[in-house]
Amino acid sequence: MDCLIYYTSALIISFSLFYAYAKYKLSYWSRRGVKSPPTHLFFGNFKDCITLKKSPGEKMREIYNSADPDDLYIGFYIFHKPLLLLRDHDLIKQVMIKDFDVFPNRRFGSGSQRDPIGLDSILSMHQPKWKYVRNKLTPVLTGQKLKNMIPLMIESGKPMLNFIENLPTNEDGWSVYEIKDISVRYSTDILASLTFGININSFDDNETAFCKTGVTIFRGFMRGIVFIIQFFLPDWDFLVVPFIKGPANYLRNIFWDSMNTRERLGFKRGDMIDFMLALKNGEQNPIYKFEGDNLVAQPSSLYIAGFEAIGTAIAYALYDLGQHPEHQDTIYNEIQTQVSGKELTMDLINGLSFLNSVVVESLRLHPPLPVTDRITTRDYELPGSGLIIEKNIPVYVSINATNQDPKYFSNPQNFIPLRTEAKNKKKFYESLAFGIGPRSCIGQRCALLIVKVAIIMIISNYTISSKANKKHDNNAIHVFTYSSDGLYIQFKKRN
Ligand code: HEM
Numbered sequence: 100m101d102c103l104i105y106y107t108s109a110l111i112i113s114f115s116l117f118y119a120y121a122k123y124k125l126s127y128w129s130r131r132g133v134k135s136p137p138t139h140l141f142f143g144n145f146k147d148c149i150t151l152k153k154s155p156g157e158k159m160r161e162i163y164n165s166a167d168p169d170d171l172y173i174g175f176y177i178f179h180k181p182l183l184l185l186r187d188h189d190l191i192k193q194v195m196i197k198d199f200d201v202f203p204n205r206r207f208g209s210g211s212q213r214d215p216i217g218l219d220s221i222l223s224m225h226q227p228k229w230k231y232v233r234n235k236l237t238p239v240l241t242g243q244k245l246k247n248m249i250p251l252m253i254e255s256g257k258p259m260l261n262f263i264e265n266l267p268t269n270e271d272g273w274s275v276y277e278i279k280d281i282s283v284r285y286s287t288d289i290l291a292s293l294t295f296g297i298n299i300n301s302f303d304d305n306e307t308a309f310c311k312t313g314v315t316i317f318r319g320f321m322r323g324i325v326f327i328i329q330f331f332l333p334d335w336d337f338l339v340v341p342f343i344k345g346p347a348n349y350l351r352n353i354f355w356d357s358m359n360t361r362e363r364l365g366f367k368r369g370d371m372i373d374f375m376l377a378l379k380n381g382e383q384n385p386i387y388k389f390e391g392d393n394l395v396a397q398p399s400s401l402y403i404a405g406f407e408a409i410g411t412a413i414a415y416a417l418y419d420l421g422q423h424p425e426h427q428d429t430i431y432n433e434i435q436t437q438v439s440g441k442e443l444t445m446d447l448i449n450g451l452s453f454l455n456s457v458v459v460e461s462l463r464l465h466p467p468l469p470v471t472d473r474i475t476t477r478d479y480e481l482p483g484s485g486l487i488i489e490k491n492i493p494v495y496v497s498i499n500a501t502n503q504d505p506k507y508f509s510n511p512q513n514f515i516p517l518r519t520e521a522k523n524k525k526k527f528y529e530s531l532a533f534g535i536g537p538r539s540c541i542g543q544r545c546a547l548l549i550v551k552v553a554i555i556m557i558i559s560n561y562t563i564s565s566k567a568n569k570k571h572d573n574n575a576i577h578v579f580t581y582s583s584d585g586l587y588i589q590f591k592k593r594n
Pocket residue numbers: 205221222223233240400401402404405406408409412466467468470471472531532533534535536537538539540541542543545546547550
């Protein structure tokens with residue numbers, strides 16, 4: 100009996116202490132006069148993500164939309180950790196551009212060095228290491244290097260067209276396929292060549308080891324959990340190391356094969372392997388040495404950051420065009436008058452202004468990476484609000500919610516390539532899908548080219564139309580934007 104009383108009392112005291120602790124922790128924002136949505140005592144605002152009912156991108160959108168229209172920010176919690184979501188263009192610019200020195204780091208991976216390939220890459224590095232590495236890597240994705248990649252994009256587009264050509268057709272000449280499956284194979288081939296210097300054809304054999312490794316990085320239950328931890332619970336990233344090891348070993352082997360062959364035979368291919376070889380053999384700075392796994396981490400991170408995002412962007416842009424035959428016709432005519440019969444160059448591609456508007460508008464509606472974040476390096480007063488963001492409090496931007504906010508866009512859910520929003524606003528939202536400021540996407544220009552080349556190649560050869568869903572994927576463990584119904588497209592060869 101005594102024992103029962105003892106245990107019951109202990110339980111009641113423990114629960115009361117936990118309750119008081121949780122309540123106090125979850126009042127962090129209200130104590131500072133910041134609104135936050137109703138919270139769960141244990142999960143905070145992330146219960147639906149932890150229980151895999153909603154993707155983090157959707158949850159963030161929901162939190163954004165739960166605020167009053169003119170709120171500049173809203174607080175929220177992951178478990179008991181307080182985080183701030185910005186809801187205002189000027190504040191986003193302030194944090195990500197003007198006060199970048201206070202917010203140079205991303206929360207993703209938390210700058211961890213537990214697994215250099217998976218976690219200690221440019222994506223997660225902190226200052227000052229990040230700036231050094233970013234400056235070293237930027238030239239590989241800009242200028243002449245980018246121009247030289249166009250033939251590679253076209254070469255990788257040929258098996259894609261061939262694949263579509265060989266799909267079974269109905270009596271009216273239409274074939275149907277899930278477009279993201281196609282676009283990810285295309286982006287995998289290009290990025291494998293660019294980052295690891297290997298030629299693969301994911302269309303010939305869907306099970307090529309490289310394609311499969313890419314897929315295992317992003318798809319499946321465990322992978323979803325790994326990404327959610329890396330993005331939203333980085334302090335727990337020790338849990339994910341065992342799951343990163345397989346793909347990391349594979350990428351490590353591919354990388355060193357390429358590097359050793361290149362070094363032995365002494366040829367150049369104009370890709371990242373040439374670049375990493377030069378960095379390896381060049382003068383080393385103690386801030387970050389290009390040696391061992393540090394070398395492998397960089398092409399791996401560009402590949403990981405790039406192929407799923409590009410595949411998603413192409414798939415949605417084609418899906419949007421499939422729903423809007425009038426815009427498809429305009430693009431087709433633009434391509435016919437400005438590009439047809441000519442060798443594709445960067446200038447020609449950049450001259451296709453309607454194509455650009457279509458890609459920008461599609462990225463506004465379906466940004467492949469729906470959120471990004473920064474953490475403060477010191478206490479910081481958010482201008483105009485008096486709110487102090489304490490050191491290490493993460494600040495998030497919901498890219499999808501911001502770019503569909505009716506405060507900024509008329510008919511925000513509609514696909515309107517020629518939007519008439521004010522010029523300065525336009526510039527902001529045009530790039531938000533890639534993040535903004537010094538830490539925005541390093542691959543933006545390269546990605547836009549790859550996406551445009553794919554659209555040019557497909558629309559020049561096929562009339563497309565979007566098709567209602569065939570499958571339903573209830574799996575909400577995607578960090579990247581995804582369609583639970585798949586993105587099915589019908590293709591018909593143009594005469
Ligand atoms: C349509 C395709 C793509 C989209 C929408 C996209 C989007 C993004 C976004 C939103 C960020 C975070 C930016 C921020 O925090 O401000 C980012 C970062 C990054 N992206 Fe991309 N990305 C794309 C393609 C690529 C490609 C092709 C590469 C590489 C070849 C790449 C490499 C990176 C890297 C390395 C970072 C981290 C940059 C840093 O921390 O300095 N991305 N991307």
